[in-house]
Amino acid sequence: MHQIACHECDLIHDIPSMPDRAAAVCVRCGCVMFRAQKDSIDRTLAWTFAGLVLYAVVVSFPFLAIKNGPIGNETGLLTGIEFLYRQGIIPLAVLVLLTCILMPLIQMLGLLYIFIPLKLNVRVKYAIPVFRLFKHIKPWSMMEIYMLGILVSIVKLGKMATIVPGLAVIAFGLLIFVLNFALSAVDEHMVWENLEGDL
Amino acid sequence: MKATHASARQLGLVSCPDCHLLSRMKKTSAHEAAYCSRCGRELQQRKPNSIMRTWALVIAAMVFYIPANLLPMTITSALGSVSTDTIMSGVIYFIHSGSWEIALVIFTASVFIPFLKFVILIYLLLSVQFKSIRRPKDRTRFYRFTEAVGRWSMLDIYVVTILVALVKLGFLADIEAGPAAIYFAAVVVTTMIAAESFDPRLIWDVVEDRS
Ligand SMILES: [Zn+2]
Ligand SMILES: [Zn+2]
Numbered sequence: 080m081h082q083i084a085c086h087e088c089d090l091i092h093d094i095p096s097m098p099d100r101a102a103a104v105c106v107r108c109g110c111v112m113f114r115a116q117k118d119s120i121d122r123t124l125a126w127t128f129a130g131l132v133l134y135a136v137v138v139s140f141p142f143l144a145i146k147n148g149p150i151g152n153e154t155g156l157l158t159g160i161e162f163l164y165r166q167g168i169i170p171l172a173v174l175v176l177l178t179c180i181l182m183p184l185i186q187m188l189g190l191l192y193i194f195i196p197l198k199l200n201v202r203v204k205y206a207i208p209v210f211r212l213f214k215h216i217k218p219w220s221m222m223e224i225y226m227l228g229i230l231v232s233i234v235k236l237g238k239m240a241t242i243v244p245g246l247a248v249i250a251f252g253l254l255i256f257v258l259n260f261a262l263s264a265v266d267e268h269m270v271w272e273n274l275e276g277d278l
Numbered sequence: 279m280k281a282t283h284a285s286a287r288q289l290g291l292v293s294c295p296d297c298h299l300l301s302r303m304k305k306t307s308a309h310e311a312a313y314c315s316r317c318g319r320e321l322q323q324r325k326p327n328s329i330m331r332t333w334a335l336v337i338a339a340m341v342f343y344i345p346a347n348l349l350p351m352t353i354t355s356a357l358g359s360v361s362t363d364t365i366m367s368g369v370i371y372f373i374h375s376g377s378w379e380i381a382l383v384i385f386t387a388s389v390f391i392p393f394l395k396f397v398i399l400i401y402l403l404l405s406v407q408f409k410s411i412r413r414p415k416d417r418t419r420f421y422r423f424t425e426a427v428g429r430w431s432m433l434d435i436y437v438v439t440i441l442v443a444l445v446k447l448g449f450l451a452d453i454e455a456g457p458a459a460i461y462f463a464a465v466v467v468t469t470m471i472a473a474e475s476f477d478p479r480l481i482w483d484v485v486e487d488r489s
Pocket of ligand 1: 086108
């Protein structure tokens, strides 16, 4: 048993051992403080590896194809970002690149960096800063919003041309779920306890 | 789950913002910082300068919100004629073409959510500054909501990115991102950081001190 303070209202709670996936809810403000995880290491690693395979598909296969009469062309995930960059709106290109392409990759690599040593029971350098970074970039990984953007674009251009979703879009859609499973399998408390003393 | 009846602050404890370890708040001198013994993060009872930082970011975001809505989001030229689209004209286009669901989605993500975030954050800031003790639980819920929905405003930025690629490569027209896009991205980023800078525990500090 240990004590934690709710991060939204600061009330201290005694945390008993909890059944798998049970949520620890703050009695005062109602926020979910964390969720208990069984087999966190194995589940996180399994979903992360699956995610990396999907990620490889996303970046190497055609994303959306457009057919306008006899003209047909394929776009990749990076095509739009490249156009923004060439147009000179570099901060915008960087923002899209970060939030939709780099952040998910950094999240997955970060998870591997933390969880493979945990699985093998070895210690690695910089595990604490890596896990801290992993925690802080979470809100900036926005693949699901990009997916909605694809849907809106398809509707918008639907009357002028035919948009054909490529293999990469399907992998992208699956990756959203798989990455979410990986993230929700992470038992933060367990990780911090294991990293303790690595300073 | 068993709750005690005191906050960490009342017991002289401080919760690490990263690893949530509770430490005793040492009486340190002004320029001597305390660090978490587990992860090394600098410990502070509350997010530093939370109120002022959040105000500054909210005001900056409101300033960006104006050009983001008035300037064109996309500039399209086809067959010699140039047309520009703002966020609202994009929404109206979808209503006219019969896809009112999409119109609603874009309006909510791009216009309504940022506006709602301004209203909620200003309300939270004022309620803490005027030491309100009304409905702390609801106010915490509002905070949680602003934190969760802010990211969805990125939608229109992504739509522009995808449209630019498809329209150009499909030779439908020549299309470029307009000046509003960068302001709009600034709105999303600053409101996200603003929500992050606000410390919801301040709401409860007032309630505890008054009771
Ligand atoms: Zn709470
Ligand atoms: Zn810590």
